Amino acid sequence: MGEISVIWKKFYSSRIFWPVAALVFFLLVNLIIKADFFTIEIKDGHLYGNIIDIIKNSIPIMLISIGLTLVIATKGIDISVGSLVAISSAVVAVMIGGNLVMVNGHQEFVTLFPMPVAILGALLVTSIAGMWNGMLVSRVGIQPIIATLILFIAGRGIAQLITTGQIVYLYYEPFFFLGSGYLFGLPFSLYIVIFVLVITMFIVRKTAIGMFIESVGINPTASRFSGINAKNIIFWCYVFCGFCSGIAGLVVCSNIKSADGNNAGLLMELDAILSVVLGGTSLSGGKFYLMGSMIGALIIQTLSVTIWSFNVPPQISLVVKAFVIYIICLLQSGKFRKGLFRIFGGKEIVS
C-alpha cells in the first residue's frame, strides 16, 4: 500500500498529472454517453473504433508538437508550422506527380520521382524553411512570432506556387500507406509518431541538448556566460520543428490523397501550440515535456469527439471548446487550484 501511495504522490506532483487527468475525464464522459465508446472491433485485420479514430486524427498535430515543444522550450514559438505542412504536401505531391495512368483498363502506378526521393525532397524543403526561421530568430534577432509570421503567410503562397495554384490529386497508391495504411492492426502513421518521438526523446535526454535547451529557455544570458552557444541551439530547434512539420505534411497529404496549398494544415499551428501548452510546457520557455505534448494533442481530439457526441450545435461548438480548454489551463495552475480548494473549503492537497 505504502509503495502505491508513494507512486501516486509522485505521479500527482508531476507535470503530466493534469493533462492525463483531463484526458481520462473526457474519455469517461464519452463512455457515459456512449456505452460502446471503448469498443474496438477487428475488421479485415485492422482495429476499428473511436479510440483508434482519435489517435489517428491527432497524429499530424502530434508530429508537429514534437518539434514545436523544443522551440517553445527555448522561449520561442513557430506559427509557420501549418504552412509548412502545406509546403511539404505540395512538394511531395508534385514530385510524385498527379497522373492517372491506365493501361488496358487497369491503373498503373507511376511516379515522377521515386517515392523515397519525393519524401526526402519534401523533408528537405521544410527543413530549409526551418533554417530560415531559425536564422531570423537566432542570428538576425527578430522576435519569434514575427519571424515565423513571414512563412506563416508566405508559406501558403509557396505551396500554391509549387502546385501552380491547382489542387494536385494523387493516384499513386503505395504513398497512401503512410497516412491511411495499417500495420499489425494499427494505423501506420502511429508508428511514425512513436519512431520520431522515441528518437527525439533519446537524443534530447541522452545528450546534453535537452539541458541546454532548457537552460537557454530559462536564462539565455546565464547560459551564454556558461559557455553555451545559445544561437546554435535555438537555430537547430527551428530546423527540427520544420522537419517535424514536414513529416506531418506527408501524413496529411497521404491521408487526403491530394495536396491543397490553401487548406492543408490550416490552423494546425494553433492546435499544435495548444497541445504543447496543455502538455505542461510553458510558453515562457524552460522545462519541456514531450510526452505531455502528445497527451495534449489527444486531449484536443478527444474534446472535439466529445463535443460531437453531445450534439453541441456546430455554431457554438468552438465556444464550448474554448471554454473547456480555458478550464483545463486554469486547473494546471497550482495557484488557481489552491484558490479553488480554499473557496470550497476542501483540504489543501500538498503538491
Place this chain on the structure above:
Amino acid sequence: MPDNSKGPILEMKGINKSFPGVKALSGVDFRLFRGEVHALMGQNGAGKSTLIKVITGVNRQEAGEIRLGGKLIRPDSPLDAQRLGISTVYQEINLCPNLSVAENIYIGRQPIRFGKIDWKEMNDKSNKLLSTLNVSIDVTQLLSSYSVAIQQMVAIARVLDISAKILILDEPTSSLDENEVKLLFGVLKKLRDNGLAILFVTHFLDQAYEISDRITVLKNGNKEGEYISRDLAKVELISKMLGKELSEFSYSQKETVINTEGKKIRDSKEVLLKAENLARKGSIAPVDLDISRGEILGFAGLLGSGRTETARLLFGIDKADQGDIFIKGKKKNMNNPSNAINAGLGFCPEDRKVEGIIDQLSVRENIILALQGKKGIFKNMPMKKQQETAENLIKMLGIITTGTEQEVRRLSGGNQQKVMLARWLATDPEILILDEPTRGIDVGAKLEIMELVLNLAKKGMALLFISSEIDEVVRCSSKVEVFKDREKINELTGGDIDVNSIMHIIAGGN
C-alpha cells in the same frame, strides 16, 4: 544656493520599506530644499532606487511620512506623483524614439485647434521650451535621430513643462560623455537657480561634487548622514558609503589569518593571464594587467568604475576594440565566453539572478552546466558522474540543499553563490574571475568564500577578485588594481595595499 528659509519642499521621515527577504529602507529621513541640487549616494543595494520609488509612488512605504511643501502626501503611482509636481527622468529614457521631439514633449497634451492638432503651435512651444534649456534643435525630427544627451534634455523639458516642483534624475550621466555631462550640468544649474529642487542619483564621485550642494549617503537601507558637499572630504564620503570609519577596519583572528595569507602567496612567476592595452569604447580605457599562478589579483573601485567592464572583456562577454589577451604567453581571441572557458577561464558574474543561476534547473544541472558546455552537446556526462560531481562540490563548499535535484531557486542567496562557484570549480579552471562573490550573503558565508579563494590560490589557481567592499579586496589580494571613472588609475602590491591608500587614490589625492 539652497533657500532654507521656508523649510524643505520635500521632507521624508522614518521611511520603512521591505521586500521579501530584504529590508530595503529602515527609518530613513530625507529632505530636499528649493533651489538646491541634492546628490543621493550609496553602493549597490544601499536603497537609493527604493527611496526614489517611494517618492514617485512606484512603491509604497510601510511606515513613515512624506510631506511636500508641508502637506502630507501619499502618491500611489508615478502619474499621481507627477500631478503633485514630482517628476522623474530615468536612466533609460522613457520617451518614444519613433516620434518627433515636439510630439514627445506634448504627447497626450497636444495643443488642439478646430478639433485638430495645432502642429505649428506645438513646434513653436517646443522650440521655446528647449531654448530655456540652451538646446536648439529641429523639433520636427525624430527623437531617435538625436544623441542620448539631447534625448535626456527633451525628457527634462517634458517634465518641466508639466510643471515640476521637484526633478528627480536617476543616474542621468551613466551613458553620457564628458561634454554631454557638462551640457546637462549647465542646464541643471540654471534650473536650480530658478528655484527648482533637484534630486540627483549618481555613483560618480566627481560629478556629485561638481553639481551638488548637499549629499545624502545611504548604506544598507539606512541613512548614513546628510552633508554639505563642500564641507565633506572625498575620502570621508567614500568611507561613509562603505559604512566604515577609516580607523575601524579591525580584524578578528580568522580575518587576520586571511589577511597575512593573502599577502604571502606570490612566489610563482608563471604568468597565466596577461592583458595588454585592453580597451572598449564607453566601457574601459586601455588597461594592462597580469595574473600569475597562485596569485590573487584584486580589483578595487566604486560601482561603474570599470572593474566589471574589464572582467567582461577578459571573459569574452564584450568584445574589446583594441588590445590583446595572452593565456600562458599565447595570444587568444576572446570572442565569446566559450573561447574563454576553453582557454581555462571561469567567471562568477556579479548579478547572480540575471547572469548566473538557471533558476528552474536543479542544483546538479546548475553545477555541471559549464563543464558540459565545455565538453559539448554529444559528450554527455552519465547521470552517475553528474551526481558524483555535484555531490562532491556540495560537500566541499558546504552548500545547504535537500539534495542534488533541488531546484536552485529554492536555495538561499549564499548557497546560490556557492552553486555558482561550484559550476566553475567543476570545469577545473586555471584562472577564475570572481565578480562580487560576497554580495548579498551573510558575514559567515563571506568569510567562508574568502577562505576558499585563498585555498584555491594555494593550489595554484590564478584568481581575479572583484569586490566593492574594499577591505575584502585588501584582505586577500597580493596585488590590487584601482579603478576610477572607467580607467585603471593605480596598482598596489604587497605591503602597500591598505584600505586607506586605496580610498585616497579613488578620492584623487595620493
